[in-house]
Structures are given as structure tokens and as C-alpha cells.
Amino acid sequence: MSFLGNIVWFVLGGFISFLSWSIIGVLWCITIVGIPVGVQCFKFAKMSAAPFGKDIQYSDSGMSLLINIVWLFLGGLVMAVEEVIMGIIFCITIIGIPFGLQHFKHAKLALMPFGARIIRI
Template sequence: MRILGNIIWLIFGGIVIALEYFISSFILIITIIGIPFGLQTLKLGILALWPFGTEIKSNPSSTGCLSTIMNILWILVGGIWISLSHLLFGILLAITIIGIPFAKQHFKLASLALTPFGKVPV
């Protein structure tokens, strides 16, 4: 089911979402100040390519105040808009019975897009 879900995900928009994340990651990594944010969008892009079968876990080594500060900065700069877009797509997909598994994946991406620092997709 995971492989079939991931293939259908890629065909119906997952590849476009992942490409958007990879392009924004590349643009952020070009600037020296944006490297930490570019790495987080790279994490989101990898999860957007293959979301079925992965979980979001907290990274126990990054429980300090730096990840909290970076998450606050992330939310202010654009994380809220990324998260809201995934929430909107998740709600739209949850209306139909067929779209519920894909809505769950958008909700998973929304939670990671809101606070990506200190979390790892497993």
C-alpha cells in the first residue's frame, strides 16, 4: 500500500510540491544566512517525494533553545503560509473518501512545515 500510495501521490502533485521545495531550498542555500532554512525546506522536499510510510519524530539531540528560536523565525518568515497551504489541501482532500489517505499526508507535511527544526522524518 505504501508503494502504491507514493506512486499515486507523485503522479497527482507530489512531484510538483517536491520540486517547489527543492527550488526554494536551492535559493536559500545560495545565501549564507539562509542555509539552515534551506536545509529544512530540503527535509520537507524529501518528505514530499515519499510521504507514505514515514513518521515525524522529535530529534532528542536538538532540545535546546536554538531550535525554538529558529522555529519562531521560521514561522514568522513563511512557515505559517506553507503550513496553511498544506492544511487547505488536506481539508479539500478529506472531503472525499478516496482522498483521506492523501489528506493525512498533507496534515503530516503541515505539522512539519510549521516547526521543522528539531524534527526528523523517519
Template sequence: MRAIGNFLWFILGGFLMGLAWWLVGVLALLTIVGIPWARAAFVIGQFSFLPFGKEAISRRELHQADDIGTGALGLIGNVIWFVCAGVWLAIGHVASAIACFITIIGIPFALQHLKLAGLALAPIGKTIVTCEVAAAARAANATATAAALRNGN
């Protein structure tokens, strides 16, 4: 089912939004200081080409530890991203979602566009994993949180 969804997604608009992400990545690369944002744009652009069966989650949630992208520098990076490119990519995904919502068969694609629009607003500190890995990370976090609550931490 994922293969069919990804094929239809790619043909019916995912290709264009993936190219938009890659265009933003190339523009960020040209500035040299935008290389960290370019890397994120290329990764999410690849995700935007074939999104079904994958999910974007916080690296903090995946590794149960902070890193440079999930802390204060990640917040600053996301603010800069939002102002320079995020809002425009989000608008593109929302416009694509509206176009998909018009047809009944396009509703799953519209929902995926809305997820990508949310990701477009703040991609720093996120990683793309399979849905199974995301579920396992959430289960591990729930177990760790429950253990910490039981121990009074």
C-alpha cells in the same frame, strides 16, 4: 501498499508540495544565513514527495539527547522559520488537504497533508525516519522513562 500510496500521492499533488518545499530551500540558500533552514526544507521536500512509510520525529526522541536543533537555538530557528516560510507552506498543505478531503479516496492523502502542515510550522530539530525506526525510538524512550521513574529520578 506503501508503494501504491506513494505513487498516487506523488501523482495527485505530492509533487507540487515537494517542489514548494524545494523552492523555499533555494530561496533560503540565496540568503546565505538561511542555509540551515534550506537543508531542512530540502530534507522535508524529499519526504513530501514520498511520505508513506516514513515519519518525522524529534531528534531528541530518536537519540535520547538534546542537540543544537532541539534546544534553545532550535526554538529560535523555528520561530524565524514560522514567520518567514512555515506559515505559507502550512497553508499550502492545509489547502491541499481540503481538496483531498472532498473525495473519499483522498482522505488518507489529506491526513498526510495535515501531518506535513504541522511539520511545516516547526521543522528544526526533526528528522525523517521509517515508521519502524520511529516506533523503536518511542519504545526505547518509554523503557528509559519507566526505568527512571522506578529509580526515583
């Protein structure tokens, strides 16, 4: 069932999330200092291409908090707003609610991507 959900997800807007994470990852990788941030963005781009059957686990590390604050001002806020808007659009219809919930999950991830890891459920 998650395979079918991932296909429908990608066709109906998941590619926008995938593309956004990928573009921000490329922009971060332009600088040498930003390569670790860019690599993290590419991991989440892969997750946003096929989110069903995966979940996000957050850690409580203090170091990730500092990087998350920097990230918030240099790309995270824009990503979160994009995901919330797409989530609201999908939740307008009953059929789109599962897809909207995935966008809300990605919005939280866009606010706090560092210290987060993807796990299969």
C-alpha cells in the same frame, strides 16, 4: 503498499508539496546565513515526494524553538496554509482521506521543521 501510495501521492499533488519545499529551500540557500535552513527544506522536500512509510519525530530543544519562530514568519506560515488547504481538498472524498492526512502531517512540519527528523516506520 506504501510504494503504490507514494506513486499515487506524487501524481495527485505530492509534486506540489515537493516543489514548494524545493523553491523555499533554494530561496534560503541564496544567502550564506540561510544555507542550513535551505538544507533542512531539501530534506523535507524529499520526504514530501514520498511520505508513506515515513513519520516525523520532533525534539524538545530550545534552540530549535528560536529558529522555528524565525522560520514561521519567513516561509513556514505560507507552507502550512498551502498544506492545510490541500489536505481539506483531499479529505472531501473518502478515497482521498489518507492523502489529506499526509498533507496535515506536512502542515505541522511546515510550522515546526527544525528539531524534527524523518524516521522510517
